[in-house]
Amino acid sequence: MAEDIYKPIDQDIHSEPMILQMGPSHPATHGTVRFTLTLEGEKVIKCETEVGYLHRGFEKECEEATWTQVFPYTDRLNYVSPLLNNFGYALAVERLLGIEVPERCDWIRTIMGELSRLSDHLTCIGAGGLELGAMTAFLYAIEGRELVWDLIEQVTGARLTVSYGRIGGLKDDLTPDFAERWAYTRERLIEIHETTHKLLTRNRIFLDRMEGTGVITPEMGVSYGYTGVCLRSTGVAYDVRKDHPYFKYGEVDFDVPVGKHGDNMDRYLCRMEELVQSIRIIDQCLAKMKPGPINTDDPRVALPSKDKVYNTIEGMISHFKIIFEGVQVPAGEVYSYTEGGNGELGFYIVSNGTGKPWKIHVRSPSLIVMGGIHKLFEGGLLADIIPTFDTVNMIGGECDK
Amino acid sequence: MMVEVLISLVKIFVIVLGFVMAVAGLLTLLGDRKQSSKIQNRVGPNRAKILGIGVLGIPHFLADGLKLVLKENIVPAGANRFLHTLAPVLVLAPALIGWAVIPFMDHYCTGTMQTTAEYTEICVGGEWKNYFSIMHLNAGLLFAFAIAAISVYGAAIAGWASNSKYSLLGGLRSSAQMISYEVSMGLSLAGILLIYGTLDLNEMARMQGYLLWDWLPMWGVVVQPLAFFLFFLAGMAETKRAPFDLPEGESEIVAGYLTEYSTMKFAGMQLAEYAATVFIAALIAVIFLGGWQIPYVYADGIRIFDNHWVPFGEQAWYWISIFLRVHAMIFKILVLVWLQFMMRWTLPRFRYDQVMTLGWKILLPLSIANLFVTALIVTLL
């Protein structure tokens, strides 16, 4: 009825939709993505996504480097959770080689991976708060992230680009005071988690912005290749850590939060709950871990100890060949997948038997999410793009490789 | 005649420059940064020092002003230069002109003051002179409200004149938001008008000295609590203060209508926002929180229940009461400003359609209902 009145008015006024470039340099598109939005008033009718502003040629670079030299490149994929990338890649190469890592290495990989996941989720929640205007929540989350990064720095030596994993093991063991520093950090993290819940989760304005916006249905989620929190928030309970356990995830007790509506609020709540679960996993790992070696002693892979390198000729030759020619990985291909911060991070590795990879393909969850994100924006308002883009947590390094 | 002009100029200087710009601007910037840093568990600015004194980061205000003056003035290509420069003026001027009618203290009495049984103060043996506001208008409230409405033009013109789609979106959002909330503001004030029967702000403040049952001061918030909340919310939406700061987007539309502004034009608009915040706080203080009234303190002593003390003697007490009252007014303004800052740093931002829903579907019916009930009560009592 009302629309009948508007039809002749519309023809007289001759309104046309407005094209707005939410371009690569925009405060909301962190990670540089470009959206070309066709707006009618404030409603988004069409959205075209353009990625690739951060493409650095990861896959091509890896073909020039030895298997161990790829680790710094993997750091820079999902740069808020670099350890998860490192270990995912190490797992893939170890499968091709067919070697087993010692148990302690698996425990430490689980712990450090979950620390990285804490940092990833804290960044996502904080950035979400910041862009919605709750700047205080952002700073609390950043404080939590700083504490996690302090821990990571103690163990690995760097905050962000850690290069901690090695084929067949790790760079170093945990520091002796890791457990006490973790005890302090986890108390503070739990406080921050509760404070953020009090600030945001039942805030009327926050609920209005997040509930019902950016909805994904389960069928759409699976078809568009979404994994991780984005898929679990729709109700599909798929977590690589539970379905195909790797490292020590099979031996620790943790829950995986699964949402119902598939909207922004569910993704936010899933991430908040995963923070708590990650803390739980780390506690259990620290309790169950036993001292032992952290690197495999397979001579094809492991560097000999320094006194052998400097005093025996075999040690020196072995050291030289492993470093200069790279670990000789037998020919073949494998697809190995782990649960990254944003979803299933997969490495499809092809080897031709030499010390350099023939091909490494990263199945990056962020790129796949960007493929389907126009479905989330179209039909909503311009202001809904902000929380949606935040909660799917697109990380530029991972998306553009 | 000359003396009066001189006195007006002094008042303008003291109130507008001295209070609004220096204290309010300084303290709001300070409060904004240091208070927010306290909430957010960080340190905040503490580096700027004048002559070695850098207490609480106060010199940052001057450092910012100096920096902004020295920057390059960029007008976007294709923008209307005249309108682009006019817009900050249209935003800043109303925020400052509105201060003409805010009373900081009752008018001065040359004789002795006496308080009647209805708790009104009358001047015995002398005459009223010298109002403590820049201008004394019978229709002070109407003037203040009308001036506040002019700032809609500033924001809309800023958005249009910048020749950028983001600014246009910001300007549209701001004009829609501001005119929506002005309606609720006006209607909630209509309830006050019914109760106090006057538009003169000074009179309103005087009438709030009435003690109901000899102990409850009849401040506006006691008489019209709903109107207080409505006006507070609508006032925050008028000044585009968080959580209503979506015209300045800051993440969606990259600073909205402020995007293409630099140097003093930008500083002017930011200062105007702070000055408008303080202005709304002052209006709320005068209308709802008793203005310069301190409970139980009158010009001729302290009265509570039926007791009456005059410490320090009548003449001295009069001066003390003036001093106390001016500071009470300032204190109330600062408390309200502080409250607005706390809300800014805690709450996330509204979405555009939620702001409209709140303004038209929730606040407007509530203010009409408020008016209705007030009218009923005033007629019956």
Place this chain on the structure above:
Amino acid sequence: MAKKLIDFVKKHFGDEVLDAHSRLGNDTVVVERGRVADIIARLRDDDATQMNMLRAITCVDYLHREPRFEVVYILYSIAKKHMLTVRVVVPEDDCNVPTIEHLYGCAAWMEREVWDMYGVTFEGHSDLRRVLLYEEFEGHPLRKDYAKQASQPRLELLGKERDSVEEFNRYVKDKPSEGSRQA
């Protein structure tokens, strides 16, 4: 469990299958490219397999081998938790494969990435253009014979931007106080 998927494919599409193995726990079938869309559609829709998730589409360049490329599809079933890798041989001179864009929503972008990086076209794809690189890029970088040291064409500046860049260069050249800056 491992051989079930391979047997399924062999049963229904036996003459397309060139090779099959389960090395390192990854079930793999190598097929001809003609009916790959049908094979994958059958894998997705059949109740026995229910491969409703497409994990990745990528391509491997075996430079001195004929056929040169192999496009790899990795399919997964969330309900049944099994994975299958389908490899399609693609010769160099006839570099195209039927598209599976209509089967999975994410296939569109994954195929664009393979086109971008390897130059393998997908027949029937609605919007085959570059996704990670810019439009004016020449060549397909992940091919093994891509000249790594080649320089790529710069983007054409819009008229206004070009004028302002030239104006700036002239300004810098004329100002003597710019020190050692050479325009």
